[in-house]
Amino acid sequence: MCKTLRILRALVSMAIGRRAARKPGLPALSPRYYYTVWIRHLCLAHQNGLPVVPRVIVELGPGGALGMAAAAMLCGVETYTALDALPLASLPASIEILHGVEQLLQARAGIPDDTEFPRVRPRLNSYSFPHNILTDEHLKIALSPERVRRIEQCIRQPDGTRRGNESVRYLAPWRGPDPIQEASVNAVLTQAVMEYVPDLAAAYRAMWRWLEPGGWMSHTIDVSSHGTADAWDGHWAYSDWQWRLLHGRAVVPINRRPYSDHRAFILDAGFRVICESATQQAAMTPQGKLAQEFGSLTAYDRQTSGCTVQAVKP
Numbered sequence: 001m002c003k004t005l006r007i008l009r010a011l012v013s014m015a016i017g018r019r020a021a022r023k024p025g026l027p028a029l030s031p032r033y034y035y036t037v038w039i040r041h042l043c044l045a046h047q048n049g050l051p052v053v054p055r056v057i058v059e060l061g062p063g064g065a066l067g068m069a070a071a072a073m074l075c076g077v078e079t080y081t082a083l084d085a086l087p088l089a090s091l092p093a094s095i096e097i098l099h100g101v102e103q104l105l106q107a108r109a110g111i112p113d114d115t116e117f118p119r120v121r122p123r124l125n126s127y128s129f130p131h132n133i134l135t136d137e138h139l140k141i142a143l144s145p146e147r148v149r150r151i152e153q154c155i156r157q158p159d160g161t162r163r164g165n166e167s168v169r170y171l172a173p174w175r176g177p178d179p180i181q182e183a184s185v186n187a188v189l190t191q192a193v194m195e196y197v198p199d200l201a202a203a204y205r206a207m208w209r210w211l212e213p214g215g216w217m218s219h220t221i222d223v224s225s226h227g228t229a230d231a232w233d234g235h236w237a238y239s240d241w242q243w244r245l246l247h248g249r250a251v252v253p254i255n256r257r258p259y260s261d262h263r264a265f266i267l268d269a270g271f272r273v274i275c276e277s278a279t280q281q282a283a284m285t286p287q288g289k290l291a292q293e294f295g296s297l298t299a300y301d302r303q304t305s306g307c308t309v310q311a312v313k314p
Helices: 003-015 031-047 067-074 091-106 136-142 145-156 200-210 240-247 259-268
Strands: 056-060 079-083 167-171 185-191 211-222 272-280 304-312
Touching: 031 067, 031 091, 031 185, 031 211, 031 272, 031 304, 056 067, 056 200, 067 079, 067 091, 067 145, 067 167, 091 145, 145 167, 185 200, 200 211, 200 259, 211 259, 259 272, 259 304
Parallel strands: 056 079, 056 185, 079 167, 185 211
Antiparallel strands: 211 304, 272 304
16 A cells, blocks of 8 residues: 555544554464563573573563563563553453463473564574473472462462562553662563654663663564555655654554664663674665655665664673
């Protein structure tokens, strides 16, 4: 669909009063999806020499379920805080995911690969179960029946109440004061979320405050058009006013920042980047069609549709 037609459709929708609030695309609420996402972040962190499994995690933008929280807690994480701009997470679905992931871990199932989830990043060198990270001795404790029951209670009522050593807190909508104590977190995770954050500089500075020295963060960032254009890079062809018309007011739009902007904000916040796994493809939108504000994108950004980046707080 051409750019003009998309804008006209948005204008008609606004004019007849059908401008419904759109939500960011949510992943399928399947245990295998959250299993592969969590373990991919974990394996990449191990590959990069980061301490795993973290004890305290913060996640931004869990979306339709607390699936990453369920997977992480089952692997031994003790305290998990999930922050989101919209209250999208289904707690019943989260419980189903919890027990589905439990079965996958008990079976030491291989990591679902790119044939099953072609858009999920990061990619790995091996999709075998990571026995070197999640040892039998470790999982015997992490998956004990009593501990799984406590985790289920935490997810059923994710208010931060500690049950044994475990707690889950879900804050959505999160628009108030900073809920995370300074230097109290081991790791921060996001999966296809940072492209929706309007103030990236503030977000990465907040993560710096949250993390303890030596703490790390892992982000899979999708900087493609997210269906707003036919071409993966077509979102950079809209001028600011066209972009505003396309979305109206009742939507959480992508911020259209290229990956190099994310990297600059990460470094400015004080982090040391230790891993960048970029998804690159040929630019599809001709240079002359780019909006003025994106006309100076580097060749690297023009070919980078996403990246998984891991960084550590020195």
